[in-house]
Amino acid sequence: MSQRLPVKRAFGCAPPLLFDSGSPGRSGFFWPEEDAFPAAELPAELLRDAVEGFPELGELEALRHFTQLSHLNFGIESQFYPLGSCTMKYNPKVNETVARFPGFAHIHPLAPVPLLQGALELLYELEGWLAEISGMDHVSLQPSAGAQGELTGLMLIRAYLADCGDARQKIIVPDTAHGTNPASSTLCGYEVIQVSSNEQGVMDPATVARVMNEEVAALMITNPNTLGLFEKNIEAVAGAVHARGGLVYLDGANLNALMGIAKPGHMGVDVLHMNLHKTFSTPHGGGGPGAGPVAVKAALRDYLPVPRIEKQNGAYVLSEDHPKSVGRVRSFLGNFGVLVRAYTYILSLGGDGLAEASRMALLNANYIRKRLEKHYSLAYNEPCMHECVFTDRAQHRFGVTTLDIAKRLLDYGFHPPTIYFPLVVSGALMIEPTETETPETLDAFIDAMIAIAREAKENPELVKTAPHSTPVRRLDEARAARKPVLRWEPERAERDKEQGML
Amino acid sequence: MRYTPHTLDDQARMLRTIGIQDIKQLYEHVPARLRETAGIRLPGGLAEVAVRRRLANLAAKNAAATDWSFFLGGGIYHHAIPSAVDAVVSRSEFATSYTPYQPEVSQGTLQALYEFQTLVCQLTGMEAANAGVYDGASAAAEAVLMSRRIQPLSRRQVLVSRALHPHYREVIRTYARNLEDVALQEIRFGDSGATDLERLRAALGPSTMCVVLGYPNFFGVIEDLASAQAACARAGAHLISVTTEPLALGLLKPPGFFGAEIAVGEGQSFGVPMNLGGPGFGFFATQRRFIRNLPGRLVGETVDVEGRRGFVLTLATREQHIRRERATSNICTSQTLCALAATVFLSLMGKTGLRRLAEINAARAHQARARLIREARAEAVFSGPFFNEFVVRVRDLDRAIRRAGERRIVPGIELSRWYPELPEALLVCVTEMNEREEVERLVAALAG
Numbered sequence: 012m013s014q015r016l017p018v019k020r021a022f023g024c025a026p027p028l029l030f031d032s033g034s035p036g037r038s039g040f041f042w043p044e045e046d047a048f049p050a051a052e053l054p055a056e057l058l059r060d061a062v063e064g065f066p067e068l069g070e071l072e073a074l075r076h077f078t079q080l081s082h083l084n085f086g087i088e089s090q091f092y093p094l095g096s097c098t099m100k101y102n103p104k105v106n107e108t109v110a111r112f113p114g115f116a117h118i119h120p121l122a123p124v125p126l127l128q129g130a131l132e133l134l135y136e137l138e139g140w141l142a143e144i145s146g147m148d149h150v151s152l153q154p155s156a157g158a159q160g161e162l163t164g165l166m167l168i169r170a171y172l173a174d175c176g177d178a179r180q181k182i183i184v185p186d187t188a189h190g191t192n193p194a195s196s197t198l199c200g201y202e203v204i205q206v207s208s209n210e211q212g213v214m215d216p217a218t219v220a221r222v223m224n225e226e227v228a229a230l231m232i233t234n235p236n237t238l239g240l241f242e243k244n245i246e247a248v249a250g251a252v253h254a255r256g257g258l259v260y261l262d263g264a265n266l267n268a269l270m271g272i273a274k275p276g277h278m279g280v281d282v283l284h285m286n287l288h289k290t291f292s293t294p295h296g297g298g299g300p301g302a303g304p305v306a307v308k309a310a311l312r313d314y315l316p317v318p319r320i321e322k323q324n325g326a327y328v329l330s331e332d333h334p335k336s337v338g339r340v341r342s343f344l345g346n347f348g349v350l351v352r353a354y355t356y357i358l359s360l361g362g363d364g365l366a367e368a369s370r371m372a373l374l375n376a377n378y379i380r381k382r383l384e385k386h387y388s389l390a391y392n393e394p395c396m397h398e399c400v401f402t403d404r405a406q407h408r409f410g411v412t413t414l415d416i417a418k419r420l421l422d423y424g425f426h427p428p429t430i431y432f433p434l435v436v437s438g439a440l441m442i443e444p445t446e447t448e449t450p451e452t453l454d455a456f457i458d459a460m461i462a463i464a465r466e467a468k469e470n471p472e473l474v475k476t477a478p479h480s481t482p483v484r485r486l487d488e489a490r491a492a493r494k495p496v497l498r499w500e501p502e503r504a505e506r507d508k509e510q511g512m513l
Numbered sequence: 514m515r516y517t518p519h520t521l522d523d524q525a526r527m528l529r530t531i532g533i534q535d536i537k538q539l540y541e542h543v544p545a546r547l548r549e550t551a552g553i554r555l556p557g558g559l560a561e562v563a564v565r566r567r568l569a570n571l572a573a574k575n576a577a578a579t580d581w582s583f584f585l586g587g588g589i590y591h592h593a594i595p596s597a598v599d600a601v602v603s604r605s606e607f608a609t610s611y612t613p614y615q616p617e618v619s620q621g622t623l624q625a626l627y628e629f630q631t632l633v634c635q636l637t638g639m640e641a642a643n644a645g646v647y648d649g650a651s652a653a654a655e656a657v658l659m660s661r662r663i664q665p666l667s668r669r670q671v672l673v674s675r676a677l678h679p680h681y682r683e684v685i686r687t688y689a690r691n692l693e694d695v696a697l698q699e700i701r702f703g704d705s706g707a708t709d710l711e712r713l714r715a716a717l718g719p720s721t722m723c724v725v726l727g728y729p730n731f732f733g734v735i736e737d738l739a740s741a742q743a744a745c746a747r748a749g750a751h752l753i754s755v756t757t758e759p760l761a762l763g764l765l766k767p768p769g770f771f772g773a774e775i776a777v778g779e780g781q782s783f784g785v786p787m788n789l790g791g792p793g794f795g796f797f798a799t800q801r802r803f804i805r806n807l808p809g810r811l812v813g814e815t816v817d818v819e820g821r822r823g824f825v826l827t828l829a830t831r832e833q834h835i836r837r838e839r840a841t842s843n844i845c846t847s848q849t850l851c852a853l854a855a856t857v858f859l860s861l862m863g864k865t866g867l868r869r870l871a872e873i874n875a876a877r878a879h880q881a882r883a884r885l886i887r888e889a890r891a892e893a894v895f896s897g898p899f900f901n902e903f904v905v906r907v908r909d910l911d912r913a914i915r916r917a918g919e920r921r922i923v924p925g926i927e928l929s930r931w932y933p934e935l936p937e938a939l940l941v942c943v944t945e946m947n948e949r950e951e952v953e954r955l956v957a958a959l960a961g
Contacts, residue, residue, distance in 0.1 A: 498631040
């Protein structure tokens with residue numbers, strides 16, 4: 012009697028965990044030409060045994076594991092990925108090629124500075140370019156990501172005000188802000204005052220003026236804001252903050268809407284950060300690495316983090332002698348590998364190309380907005396910039412929510428938009444197509460959205476139980492949080508095997 | 514235009530659909546004064562060949578480890594990276610995806626991060642780890658903040674070893690400066706190069722929140738975590754162990770073995786190029802009882818509606834997008850692609866390979882130190898045990914460094930810029946990348 016093997020799906024199946032694969036003694040490491048370490052060199056009581064539970068796989072075996080894992084992911088090169096506020100544009104291949112040049116990838120940050128002149132030249136030039144694009148005076152490339160840029164920006168506001176003998180305790184944050192804004196404020200020792208946007212979805216100068224007083228260090232504003240709307244009163248809002256001695260911080264997450272259209276530095280902004288992994292095309296990497304340079308007006312220059320790059324007699328030097336600086340925010344010189352990619356992107360596009368990118372980002376977003384507005388409710392009926400925000404209001408009466416719509420989009424082969432953000436919109440669907448998508452792709456996405464709107468009416472169950480075609484279906488997030496299992500452990504692996512969960 | 518696929522016909526058709534004639538109408542609500550001054554004064558775009566040429570010129574002005582002999586460590590290490598690592602991290606499914614908010618189409622990233630968390634736990638001997646933070650230095654600062662969340666208000670004194678990496682000490686200082694209640698105090702090192710335990714014991718008291726030690730420390734010296742932990746435990750302070758060279762944990766007893774409350778470090782050594790110091794990733798591990806105080810992303814196991822195992826981001830109620838100003842941290846990036854590189858690297862090394870690689874490093878470093886002392890008249894500065902980095906005093910150090918430079922050797926890192934008390938001291942790192950013949954030339958260069 013031949014026993015039939017259970018048939019698995021040929022494609023799109025999760026491989027077993029690394030720790031449940033392989034065989035004792037197997038390794039992908041091969042280093043034949045060397046004697047073993049004379050153990051006598053180090054006291055035995057300092058040494059551990061081999062790392063318990065570590066993987067034991069061959070090279071192909073390991074590679075196949077990760078290749079199979081990659082098949083379970085959506086990515087920009089395989090799917091349209093219109094996540095709002097994330098700017099999922101094409102990540103150019105040439106950026107990857109040059110970042111791997113040995114003269115960039117294999118250089119050491121503590122090598123003598125004369126041996127790093129090319130790297131420092133690149134960083135120095137990139138600082139100048141970002142200042143030009145944003146309309147600011149000085150840039151530091153140190154912060155590792157947007158949130159660290161925010162923290163750095165707030166720290167230098169704090170240091171500047173303290174220096175003026177004007178220590179303040181509060182930060183004004185609009186209700187449409189990214190969650191990092193209030194979180195960074197707290198981390199910087201500030202209290203947060205939340206203010207509401209008006210019925211048009213933007214900040215009202217009168218509202219800001221009402222809460223603005225001598226206790227407020229700064230207003231953090233995002234422009235365009237997370238509703239995709241240009242803060243058209245920003246100059247008056249900034250005026251209200253400045254009038255009472257506060258500063259204006261701009262969250263530059265949405266800079267992709269502004270290049271060649273308006274410069275934050277001209278809007279009354281004193282400090283901002285940029286997300287190079289958004290506007291400047293560096294890959295998101297599944298959640299980093301990014302880079303969050305911070306830019307300031309001249310009055311705040313002395314407070315920028317160290318080290319600073321300076322040019323002296325034609326050579327680049329690193330300078331740490333800035334007594335007013337907020338200090339060092341991370342090790343070494345920022346996420347250099349990310350900065351090389353952003354530099355390459357700006358060099359490839361040039362000033363005109365960047366402006367064209369923003370224009371096409373607006374065109375794509377408004378095209379989606381127009382074609383979908385009869386099928387989904389707009390959060391605000393205002394002209395949008397690089398992203399548009401819909402709600403599930405029209406689908407709600409069929410019992411279909413934003414989450415269901417998002418999950419159903421997966422079945423159509425599209426990554427969903429950002430959902431349930433901004434928080435001020437109930438059931439938000441925030442769509443940011445970016446400029447690198449063709450109108451054909453937008454049409455296909457729009458058609459899928461329209462089809463889902465129809466399904467919501469005619470067959471809501473289908474939408475509510477989506478996705479149906481993904482490697483796993485809806486996951487029990489409550490269970491994950493209630494009894495957190497954050498790592499593999501041998502005992503549990505045994506138990507799971509017995510229960511047939513794998 | 515580069516990367517924007519719209520033909521003029523496309524644009525015309527789209528504008529018609531929108532119901533406007535000119536694309537400028539899309540942003541005419543932007544105040545005119547702002548629009549008129551928005552021109553970007555940068556040169557025009559370049560063809561790909563010209564871009565490559567420009568970047569190749571810049572790269573050529575740097576000294577790369579492929580052409581030079583580097584004996585440089587100090588937080589960033591030159592290690593072999595198997596080709597398979599770059600093959601995996603170059604896959605666009607990993608490189609171009611976003612934070613895995615939609616788990617049904619992100620199981621690749623999520624499972625890899627779950628495996629990463631497990632590897633970090635195994636390596637550090639800790640019970641739980643997050644999916645990574647920016648770098649080792651910010652990990653150390655976040656560890657201090659985490660201790661602050663756990664410890665009572667009466668404990669706000671932080672004792673930081675002077676033998677901790679200078680950048681890490683600076684970043685802790687930067688983060689702490691915003692929080693007026695935290696008081697930092699530096700603990701000196703002794704003749705062994707390890708933190709002076711007598712001074713540490715004397716400084717520990719009922720107001721101590723935590724103690725931060727390098728393991729190995731900036732001088733490459735292996736701290737006595739057992740004694741440090743005992744002293745911390747008596748005083749009720751947390752022990753934070755900080756590792757800049759994680760390969761050391763392939764050979765040394767891990768911080769978790771000694772009972773450290775938090776173990777963090779820089780992971781660049783595991784499959785990530787030096788990249789002028791970034792991006793790498795910070796790893797962050799703790800005891801199970803503290804998981805709800807962790808900063809950053811966490812991946813957890815669960816099941817789908819059909820009972821299949823799957824992974825999700827979890828315990829998000831700690832995080833900024835839910836908790837806003839009450840979040841444990843503002844961090845929302847986990848350097849995922851670098852963490853993935855480390856996961857691939859460690860699965861290739863595996864249990865036996867990692868141990869052997871660590872042994873090769875230790876062997877080469879110990880041999881090199883012995884030869885420098887014997888043949889190049891270098892003096893040992895510290896007596897403590899070390900892994901793959903050590904400090905020697907070289908007479909007339911500036912000239913010796915210049916002499917080495919002429920032979921395309923960077924012999925190490927001068928310590929006097931951070932430690933005036935250590936004149937003419939050189940921090941030398943030897944890894945598997947430094948061939949025997951390179952050590953030969955190093956000895957000759959320093960001998961003069």
